[in-house]
Amino acid sequence: MKRSILIMFLCLSCCNKPESIEKKAVITSVGYKHWGRGYYKQIVHYDYYFNNTKYSATKETGREYGILKTGDTIVVRFYKNKPDKSTIEGKLPVKYDTIIHGVIRAR
Secondary structure, rough: HHHHHHHHHHHHOOOOOOEEEEEEEEEEEEEEEEEEEOEEHHHHHHHHEEOOOEEEEEEEOOHHHHHHHOOEEEEEEOOOOOOOOEEEEOOOOOOOOEEEEOOOEEE
């Protein structure tokens, strides 16, 4: 039993992990959801492009990104084999607009 678990763990750890990609996304709309006792969470709708295809997503955000507004630019991360499932990585300040090799560069 222990041997089979060890072999399974080694096989899974040696597998190639899918490549993740960071892209810019633009917030198209923002809404609020009541969370309880006077607290609200933002519901953010955003669009991003990958391989000339437009993807849209909706996520709930908390306090980690601050107040997001329509038209703000955010950074999203997704796997190359599943570009429709993304996560928000952060908010780009207005003066930054390019991402090169995972590093945010100034204009």
